[in-house]
Amino acid sequence: MSATAAFKPFSRPQMAQRAAADIPEGWYVNLGIGIPTMISDYVPMDREVIFHSENGVLGMGPAPEKDKIEPWLINAGKQYVTLRAGGSYCHHADSFSMIRGGHLDLCVLGAFQVADNGDIANWATSENDTAPAVGGAMDLAAGAKRLWVLMEHTTKDGTPKLVNACTYPLTAPGAVKRIYTNLATLDVTDRGFVVLGMAPGLTFETLQLHTEAKLHRPA
Amino acid sequence: MIDKIVQSMADLMAGIKDGAVVLLGGFGSVGQPNALIDGLIEQGATNLTVACNNAGAGHTGLARLMELGRVSRIVCSFPRSSDPVVFETLYRAGKIELEIVPQGTLAERMRAAGAGVPAFFTATGVGTKMAVGKEHREIGGRTYILEQALKGDVGLVEAWEADRWGNLTYKQAGRNFNPIVAMASALTLVQTQHIRELGAIDPDHVVTPGIFVDRVLHVPYGDPSGF
Numbered sequence: 300m301s302a303t304a305a306f307k308p309f310s311r312p313q314m315a316q317r318a319a320a321d322i323p324e325g326w327y328v329n330l331g332i333g334i335p336t337m338i339s340d341y342v343p344m345d346r347e348v349i350f351h352s353e354n355g356v357l358g359m360g361p362a363p364e365k366d367k368i369e370p371w372l373i374n375a376g377k378q379y380v381t382l383r384a385g386g387s388y389c390h391h392a393d394s395f396s397m398i399r400g401g402h403l404d405l406c407v408l409g410a411f412q413v414a415d416n417g418d419i420a421n422w423a424t425s426e427n428d429t430a431p432a433v434g435g436a437m438d439l440a441a442g443a444k445r446l447w448v449l450m451e452h453t454t455k456d457g458t459p460k461l462v463n464a465c466t467y468p469l470t471a472p473g474a475v476k477r478i479y480t481n482l483a484t485l486d487v488t489d490r491g492f493v494v495l496g497m498a499p500g501l502t503f504e505t506l507q508l509h510t511e512a513k514l515h516r517p518a
Numbered sequence: 519m520i521d522k523i524v525q526s527m528a529d530l531m532a533g534i535k536d537g538a539v540v541l542l543g544g545f546g547s548v549g550q551p552n553a554l555i556d557g558l559i560e561q562g563a564t565n566l567t568v569a570c571n572n573a574g575a576g577h578t579g580l581a582r583l584m585e586l587g588r589v590s591r592i593v594c595s596f597p598r599s600s601d602p603v604v605f606e607t608l609y610r611a612g613k614i615e616l617e618i619v620p621q622g623t624l625a626e627r628m629r630a631a632g633a634g635v636p637a638f639f640t641a642t643g644v645g646t647k648m649a650v651g652k653e654h655r656e657i658g659g660r661t662y663i664l665e666q667a668l669k670g671d672v673g674l675v676e677a678w679e680a681d682r683w684g685n686l687t688y689k690q691a692g693r694n695f696n697p698i699v700a701m702a703s704a705l706t707l708v709q710t711q712h713i714r715e716l717g718a719i720d721p722d723h724v725v726t727p728g729i730f731v732d733r734v735l736h737v738p739y740g741d742p743s744g745f
Contacts, residue, residue: 353621353622354545354548354694369690370741370742371549371690372690373548377545377546388691390625390696390725391625391694392697395622395625399626399640430597430605430616431597432595432618433595433596433618433620434595434621437620437643437646438620442622468646469645469646469647471645472646
């Protein structure tokens, strides 16, 4: 049966690695908290990609060695980071001007759901969330030149996250351009989801079984 | 002679009224003026509206101020933290009002207040719950919503260096909301790690010019991980 044929999903590091491979030198990039943060581990330092953090850090480098922690130098996930040569600090309104003013080439976020019109829901799982916490997600989704999503293809119980319409509260409408999951890479186009690549051994038909929205093959 | 440097926390906090809108610098504990929050706890003003990025962690600082029932309303982007028990408890009990604001909109609302801009249009939040009840306007083919400036009666700021005119520098990512809190507040109160002689801070390195600052207290507290 093709629906149960063996295939090997991508691991989280592999997902991050695939996204990292598609980021060219010279881009200014903001990485969301969670799996997207791992992307920077796979961009070599000699490919100069400049990482931005909402809390006013531009040119963020990798985590410091334990004895070289700077207590005032954290990222948006409140982890200690470093600043690479050429990096700079700014205040929050300037940092968000970089985001909202369309200066970032790319933002990569995690998500609960993405719809095939590019709608993204990634900040609250119900209309009555006890403590909604949006952070900078709406600014990033609305403001970056392009928005990619890095997430598992389904929830833990197998419910598709690539949907016809988001049922969770939206972060931004029509914002997502590309999605990297543990099963596939997809573009959001006028036709809907177009499959660019799949995990080894996976067929288009099987991928469709794990996806609520209709999938399309590249033109 | 202008001298904005005060010698005691009581002098720094003098005049904060019940019902005040208090803007707080800081992103998590980094750049957060913890000594000033403790000073505000001591000072006694209540029924406060507090605007800052987070809603406190543990049982100290902002969380303590809330736990004491002194904050009736919080305006923030991210009330979750490693230990948000105080906020969550008050919120579930209906004892604190929450206005959730996208982080960039929060920052821009402060900057706008400081710049004399009463409201502005932004694309952030369009098509989401944040847009409900707000004025929509199409400009150049894109839809925006109107957001109001957020002015503080009091602003609490953590600086790295200050002089007696109130010129400020910040340390690394400790800058965050502090410069915009300073410009958006009618009464800007600063805790600083270092006091410098007038003229000793390179004018090219001043981030917040003293015009935005009212009072400064020397608080050489160490680093943020100490809290």
